[in-house]
Amino acid sequence: MPTLADTFAALKAKGEKALVLYVTAGDPSLDQLPAILEALVEGGADVIEVGVPFSDPIADGPTIQASSQRALDRGTRPGDVLEAVTKAQPSVPVVLMGYYNTMLRPGLSSFAQRAKAAGVGGVIVCDIILEEADDWVKVSQAAGIDSVFLAAPTSTPERLRAVATNSTGFVYAVSRTGVTGAAQQAGDEVARLVGDLKGMTDTPVCVGFGISKPEHVAAVCQVADGAVIGSWLVDWLAQNWREGQGRADLVAAVKALKAATLA
Amino acid sequence: MSAVLPTSGRFGAFGGRYVPETLVPALDELEATFQTAWASPEFRQEFDTYLREFVGRPTPVTDCRRISALTGYVLSAKREDLNHTGAHKINNALGQALLAMRMGKKRIIAETGAGQHGVATATVCALFGLKCDVYMGEEDCKRQELNVFRMKLLGARVIPVSSGTKTLKDALNEAMRDWVTNVRDTHYIIGTAAGPHPYPAMVREFQSVIGTEARAQYLERHGVVPDVGIACVGGGSNAIGFFYGFLGDQTRLIGVEAGGHGIETGKHAAPLSAGSPGVLHGSYSYLMQDEDGQVMPTESVSAGLDYPGVGAEHSFLKDTGRVEYTAATDDEALKAFRWLAENEGLIPAFESAHAFALLQRPGLFAPGTRILVNLSGRGDKDMERASQILSL
Numbered sequence: 001m002p003t004l005a006d007t008f009a010a011l012k013a014k015g016e017k018a019l020v021l022y023v024t025a026g027d028p029s030l031d032q033l034p035a036i037l038e039a040l041v042e043g044g045a046d047v048i049e050v051g052v053p054f055s056d057p058i059a060d061g062p063t064i065q066a067s068s069q070r071a072l073d074r075g076t077r078p079g080d081v082l083e084a085v086t087k088a089q090p091s092v093p094v095v096l097m098g099y100y101n102t103m104l105r106p107g108l109s110s111f112a113q114r115a116k117a118a119g120v121g122g123v124i125v126c127d128i129i130l131e132e133a134d135d136w137v138k139v140s141q142a143a144g145i146d147s148v149f150l151a152a153p154t155s156t157p158e159r160l161r162a163v164a165t166n167s168t169g170f171v172y173a174v175s176r177t178g179v180t181g182a183a184q185q186a187g188d189e190v191a192r193l194v195g196d197l198k199g200m201t202d203t204p205v206c207v208g209f210g211i212s213k214p215e216h217v218a219a220v221c222q223v224a225d226g227a228v229i230g231s232w233l234v235d236w237l238a239q240n241w242r243e244g245q246g247r248a249d250l251v252a253a254v255k256a257l258k259a260a261t262l263a
Numbered sequence: 264m265s266a267v268l269p270t271s272g273r274f275g276a277f278g279g280r281y282v283p284e285t286l287v288p289a290l291d292e293l294e295a296t297f298q299t300a301w302a303s304p305e306f307r308q309e310f311d312t313y314l315r316e317f318v319g320r321p322t323p324v325t326d327c328r329r330i331s332a333l334t335g336y337v338l339s340a341k342r343e344d345l346n347h348t349g350a351h352k353i354n355n356a357l358g359q360a361l362l363a364m365r366m367g368k369k370r371i372i373a374e375t376g377a378g379q380h381g382v383a384t385a386t387v388c389a390l391f392g393l394k395c396d397v398y399m400g401e402e403d404c405k406r407q408e409l410n411v412f413r414m415k416l417l418g419a420r421v422i423p424v425s426s427g428t429k430t431l432k433d434a435l436n437e438a439m440r441d442w443v444t445n446v447r448d449t450h451y452i453i454g455t456a457a458g459p460h461p462y463p464a465m466v467r468e469f470q471s472v473i474g475t476e477a478r479a480q481y482l483e484r485h486g487v488v489p490d491v492g493i494a495c496v497g498g499g500s501n502a503i504g505f506f507y508g509f510l511g512d513q514t515r516l517i518g519v520e521a522g523g524h525g526i527e528t529g530k531h532a533a534p535l536s537a538g539s540p541g542v543l544h545g546s547y548s549y550l551m552q553d554e555d556g557q558v559m560p561t562e563s564v565s566a567g568l569d570y571p572g573v574g575a576e577h578s579f580l581k582d583t584g585r586v587e588y589t590a591a592t593d594d595e596a597l598k599a600f601r602w603l604a605e606n607e608g609l610i611p612a613f614e615s616a617h618a619f620a621l622l623q624r625p626g627l628f629a630p631g632t633r634i635l636v637n638l639s640g641r642g643d644k645d646m647e648r649a650s651q652i653l654s655l
Contacts, residue, residue: 055557056432056543058439059283065426077555100281101542105556127281127542152285154446159287177285178444 001119004093004146004169007046008204008225017261018170018226019044019217020206021233021254022097024051024067025084026076028241034088036237039247041090043254046226047170047206048090049124052081052098059099059126061181063231067238078102078111082118093121095148095169100128100136108136112143122146122169130162137166148172151197153189160193164201171197171205173224182231183210194223214260221261229257272460274579280459282439282545289446294461296366301468306361313357314472317390318347320354324480324635329606334622335630339489340609340638341477343501350612350640351473351501352383356452358469360387363450370394370449374438376403376431376497377567377614378410379640380454385419395419398437402429403566410644428560431497431570435544455498456574459545463575467503473637474508481635488512489635491628495519495617496535496588497568499577501639506586515587518577519617521563522590532561534573535581535588548575564593564648565613567640591620597652599623600642612640613648 002010011018021040025033037048053071057064078098085094096115103111103125115123123145128136130149140147146169151160154177164171175190176183190207197205207220208228220227236253240246272278280290300306314320322345327338343351356373363371371393375381381397388395397414401423404411414421427433435453442451456466481489492509494502496518506516523531531537534549541550543558551559551571563569580586591599600616602623603609611619618636621627628634642649 055427056436058436058544059443061440062426069427072557079555099542101550101552101556101558103556104542105552105554126283127545129280129282129284129287132279132281150284152283152287154285154288156288159284163284174283174285177446179440 001089001091001093001121004047004121007093008170011046017221018046018204018206019258019261020047020049020208020226020228021045022049022051022228022230023237024053024064024071024234025081026053026071026074027067027234028237029074030076030080030084032241032243033084035244036241037088037090039250040254041092043251044258045092045254047093047095049095049097049228049230050081050085052078052096052102054099054102057099057126059179061179061231063182063235064180067234078106082114085120086118089119094119095122095124096120097124097126100125108139112139112145116143116145120145122148124148124172130166150174151193153177153193157196160196161200164197164203167203170225171201171203172228173197173205173207175207175209175211178209180209180230182212182235190220191223214256217257217260218263227261274576275582277540277548277578278460278463278575279547280545281542281547282459283443285443286446290459290461292366293362296362297461297465300362300365310358310361314354318353318357319345320472321476322346324477324484327607330622333606336622336628337631337633338622339481339635341473341505341635343473343637343639344611344615344641348379348383348386349643350379350383351470351504352380352454353386354472354504355454355466355469355500356380356383356387359450359452360391360393363393364391366450368448368450370445371452372396372398372438372441372449373452373454374398374431374434375454376434376569377565377612378403378407378414378644379567381419381421382410382413382417384452385414385417388419389417396422396441398422398424398434398441400428400430400434401425403431406566406648407644409647430561431566432558439544454500456500456503456576457498457544457546457548457572463546466500467507467576470500470504471507473501473504474506477505477635478508485633487633488514489633491515491517491632491634493517493519493618493621493634494637495568495614495639496573496577497521497532497570497614498572499574501637503574503576505637510585516585517621518586518588519621520588520590521565521568521617522592522595523562525592526590530562531590532563532569532571533590534571535577536590540578543572546575548578549573549581564596565617567612567614568617589621591617595620595623600649601653609638610642611638612642613645615639
């Protein structure tokens with residue numbers, strides 16, 4: 001898999017923005033993950049976030065909560081997720097997204113090394129802030145994995161600067177105060193947030209939370225380097241993906257989203 | 264006055280802030296507001312006045328003569344059950360509501376397990392005219408129907424939580440999500456000494472009135488501090504407030520967790536007795552988790568102790584050895600519940616009954632040992648459940 005830096009550099013060279021897609025590992029069942037990732041890449045995904053399910057996902061809205069619970073009910077374990085990623089080896093970077101305790105439990109170093117061995121390019125930890133991230137930053141740097149930090153609409157300028165300068169791979173700009181979940185409208189605070197971040201760093205800035213439609217993607221890509229779509233896709237897969245059935249529709253839907261990044 | 268909050272928000276290795284970035288400015292604002300208020304004589308006076316005139320403090324220490332005669336100990340109880348709304352919870356709810364008003368926040372959210380914290384929060388919101396939404400697990404709504412009604416009567420909205428295990432942990436998750444979404448105009452009154460910094464230290468300070476009063480009252484009556492202090496521990500707010508009065512003394516301090524069906528069955532809510540450190544609800548502390556770091560389901564007859572985590576300072580006090588932690592099973596707690604009612608005319612909350620359960624274990628303390636137990640809440644809320652379990 002290419003690195004996040006290579007991917008964003010290549011997109012920039014082509015004048016494109018990134019389509020970042022999130023799927024919960026284990027929902028649908030983990031053995032479907034390679035086929036799903038392949039379909040997402042065929043549709044035009046540039047980066048894929050693979051969610052490691054956690055029992056108490058405080059940053060997630062109802063869709064990803066329910067999805068995480070289904071994945072856990074199916075017996076999905078972090079080690080199995082890494083195995084599935086190893087097997088899938090998509091041609092775009094994979095970023096793990098999850099919560100700190102599932103990384104802390106096996107030991108940060110062991111987690112980072114196993115993730116690296118699986119080909120993972122970066123990690124997003126929903127419940128870690130820079131003040132608590134020293135250990136993780138050291139360990140991930142040593143393992144050669146990017147640490148993507150989140151910037152929020154409520155972050156102070158000092159905090160934004162810290163996030164912008166410490167985030168590697170990309171900076172994840174949260175579009176609104178709130179948890180993950182599809183929204184009717186993309187937030188209007190986001191242009192200011194992205195503008196501030198881009199004035200502070202050359203690291204690409206992608207926007208997530210509440211983005212579900214091509215028009216949201218197009219709006220976000222006016223200012224940011226990419227758009228992240230999670231809940232909408234999680235929902236779609238839960239309703240329509242049956243052992244590969246629905247694949248053509250999925251590819252078409254992702255193509256429409258990718259086209260919106262170019263609009 | 265020196266800072267009461269460690270700047271790192273840590274108690275040894277425990278505590279910290281593991282939260283979405285969105286919440287950090289609100290936690291910073293809360294910390295700053297609390298620091299300023301707690302150092303301000305005007306705020307202290309305001310807090311004390313409400314504690315006296317609205318809550319009914321100080322609560323007495325009652326000597327338990329019949330159980331003393333039965334056990335050979337010298338037993339007394341700190342009567343937090345006599346607080347307005349029936350438990351210690353209102354000390355903290357009141358303090359945080361006053362802070363919320365200082366921050367100009369007009370909407371309050373809270374989580375509740377047994378409903379005591381929800382009722383306390385709804386009560387102070389009615390007192391001050393604040394909008395109040397309380398998250399409560401669906402399972403707990405069923406277990407504590409009466410408290411749901413009380414909250415509604417007090418003008419609060421009760422939001423049943425159907426995710427996860429449908430108990431306190433999930434109510435906390437849902438309250439956190441609400442706070443992340445509405446952080447600009449909402450204050451989250453966490454009901455226990457857990458959660459991200461500054462909650463554990465702030466809640467302890469608001470609850471330390473228990474230990475401060477108890478020590479002075481005990482000393483005045485008995486001329487010495489107690490040999491042993493006992494309190495039940497769920498998230499641990501009554502215990503930390505009570506223990507805080509005695510940390511500098513020789514008093515042996517014991518926290519009693521919910522042993523559920525027994526520690527050996529795995530069906531309990533005793534992270535300090537049988538868990539390991541991890542991150543839940545914004546803090547690094549002992550936790551009931553599986554080998555992948557997933558939080559495990561808990562089991563306890565008492566909704567207020569039915570929680571897989573515990574306040575970070577308890578983890579610190581366990582590891583330093585200053586406080587001992589043990590667990591009492593559902594059966595032991597129910598036996599103590601009835602024992603205290605029949606022999607002292609005191610009906611404890613199921614939670615508080617866990618603390619008294621230790622006194623029934625033969626030979627745990629030497630005869631004549633002076634023991635002070637924190638009777639953290641009254642059992643009115645548990646009457647319906649008790650009438651189903653106990654055949655009288």
